[in-house]
Amino acid sequence: MSLYGKVALVTGGAQGIGRAVVQSLLLSSAKVAVVDLNKTCGEECKTQLDTEFGEGHCTFIQCDVSHGDALRDAFQSTVDQFGRLDIVINNAGINNEKNWEKTIQVNLTSVIKGTYLALEHMSKEYGKEGGTIINVSSMAAFMHSPHQPVYTATKHGVIGFTRAMADASSQGDYGVRINVLCPAFVDTPLLHSVEQEDNMGKFVKFKDDFKLRMDKFGVLPPSLIAEGMMRLIMDTSLNGAVMKITCSKGIHFHSYEPMSA
Numbered sequence: 579m580s581l582y583g584k585v586a587l588v589t590g591g592a593q594g595i596g597r598a599v600v601q602s603l604l605l606s607s608a609k610v611a612v613v614d615l616n617k618t619c620g621e622e623c624k625t626q627l628d629t630e631f632g633e634g635h636c637t638f639i640q641c642d643v644s645h646g647d648a649l650r651d652a653f654q655s656t657v658d659q660f661g662r663l664d665i666v667i668n669n670a671g672i673n674n675e676k677n678w679e680k681t682i683q684v685n686l687t688s689v690i691k692g693t694y695l696a697l698e699h700m701s702k703e704y705g706k707e708g709g710t711i712i713n714v715s716s717m718a719a720f721m722h723s724p725h726q727p728v729y730t731a732t733k734h735g736v737i738g739f740t741r742a743m744a745d746a747s748s749q750g751d752y753g754v755r756i757n758v759l760c761p762a763f764v765d766t767p768l769l770h771s772v773e774q775e776d777n778m779g780k781f782v783k784f785k786d787d788f789k790l791r792m793d794k795f796g797v798l799p800p801s802l803i804a805e806g807m808m809r810l811i812m813d814t815s816l817n818g819a820v821m822k823i824t825c826s827k828g829i830h831f832h833s834y835e836p837m838s839a
């Protein structure tokens with residue numbers, strides 16, 4: 579299915595998982611706003627994508643997603659440049675147990691803010707045409723470990739928030755599908771931050787345990803996460819889905835017990 583005429587916004591889109599998703603969106607003919615803190619990486623990314631896809635298909639907006647007004651401006655700038663918004667990927671994330679308050683701001687608060695801003699631009703509640711939102715969590719929300727307590731907490735939070743918002747969307751007739759994606763270990767720069775005391779603080783001493791888990795469970799290519807993301811975007815039957823991507827089971831979904839009294 580083509581995404582011709584659709585406009586996407588990807589936070590943390592300049593490298594890693596976000597960069598792979600941007601590539602897939604452009605290959606499907608969507609227009610894409612790459613929203614990222616890293617100016618150098620973002621500008622390099624745009625130059626490469628302009629060369630590959632031609633100018634005018636993507637834009638780079640430098641923005642710290644944890645600054646609420648800046649994130650609001652990034653959404654507005656996307657709509658100003660491309661005329662509409664249909665797909666929002668709240669992907670930007672960090673792994674910092676030392677500055678754990680920042681980890682909560684980037685990984686959870688900004689995902690909530692990004693979801694609310696997406697709804698302002700896409701929900702029928704606001705007179706808009708509908709759309710789809712994907713929030714990025716992690717398998718860390720299902721398999722906790724001693725080296726990332728706050729990171730793990732934020733990823734649990736992303737799942738709970740997304741599932742509740744998906745119900746709000748269906749019951750409130752927002753016309754917006756809201757799903758969550760949980761990758762296992764992925765080969766990106768973030769994965770290497772686990773070795774650094776600056777990121778992990780006192781939990782850095784558990785890095786060998788982390789590496790053992792990586793050896794045991796394997797490391798996924800970012801392209802497979804992009805493939806899962808495209809499935810969540812294209813499959814219009816999905817709302818409130820929790821997609822997991824692991825080496826052992828590939829792309830699959832978590833199933834929950836039905837709600838009981």
Ligand SMILES: NC(=O)C1=CN([C@@H]2O[C@H](COP(=O)(O)OP(=O)(O)OC[C@H]3O[C@@H](n4cnc5c(N)ncnc54)[C@H](O)[C@@H]3O)[C@@H](O)[C@H]2O)C=CC1
Pocket residue numbers: 589590591592593594595596613614615616619641642643644669670671672684714715716717760761762763764765766767768769
């Ligand atoms: N790499 C992995 O093994 C896994 C990653 N994830 C999640 O996937 C998402 C993407 O991670 P990766 O691509 O691995 O990381 P990465 O570090 O390779 O890329 C993250 C991107 O987000 C940007 N970013 C960071 N803080 C930002 C901020 N405040 N405002 C705007 N942009 C910001 C960075 O500049 C970077 O371009 C994160 O939410 C992460 O928690 C989930 C499971 C596994």
Ligand SMILES: CCCCCC(=O)CC\C=C/C=C/C=C/[C@@H](O)[C@@H](O)CCCC(=O)O
Pocket residue numbers: 673716717718721761762763764768769770771772795796822824825826827
């Ligand atoms: C240093 C920051 C990077 C953050 C890394 C993560 O977010 C990593 C995710 C953590 C755990 C991954 C576990 C993977 C397990 C699977 O391969 C599988 O064995 C689990 C199967 C369970 C299932 O799919 O239901």
